[in-house]
Amino acid sequence: MQNCLFCKIIAGEIPSQVVYQDDRVFAFKDIAPVAPVHVLIIPKKHISTLEDLNPEDAEIMGHILVTASKLARELGLEKGYRVVSNCKEEGGQTVYHVHFHLIGGRKMQWPPG
Template identity: 40%
Template sequence: MENCIFCQIIAGDIPSSKVYEDDKVIAFLDITQTTTGHTLLIPKEHVRNVLDMDNTIAQDVFSRLPKVARAIQKATGAAGMNIINNNEKIAGQTVFHAHIHLVPRFNENDGIDIKYTTHEPDFQVLGKLAEQIAKEVV
């Protein structure tokens, strides 16, 4: 076990508001509560982020994600939910133990603004990029 805040939560050295736990994962309320019910789902095994997960850890975490998300939505009455994962500092990761944010959404004016820029695609460029990526999928 690494010396990180999430490992300390798993060990019980730091208190948390758990919403789910089994032998592989734990889910607890994020102390920031971006919206009511904002929850973190993490593997118990220390791994830096999704980029470092092996298939077993990924299966452990992602197979439990829908069940935890549905429980949050039912308990809070949320109309929807953002499921967000940040990998590395440049992408906004601040705790370097893999975790997924489940952020319930209640209305369009809740102050959360996630936008994706759009423009006319260059399908030739996209095709070449897709080929490059496909070669790296192992």
């Protein structure tokens, strides 16, 4: 999608601190981290929201979670971490390209804070 911030990051049009990428996903450091480790994991395929997922997207969503687990190990989050995805405006989504926040390196609280 031509006006999507995350699609532009994947294409290299906007710089990012890449943490990981393969043929299906792209992971980079969040520019406004809420914890010592805050990585965004996104599918390379543009999907606007979780509401827009189709059955054929099940494999990529599973791959994102496997990637989150792999990155958590590599980033030393053995004490625990949080994986969060927001959906639409009231859910807190600000960029309309499905993405997951991998957050860790400090004690998480509930409600989030």
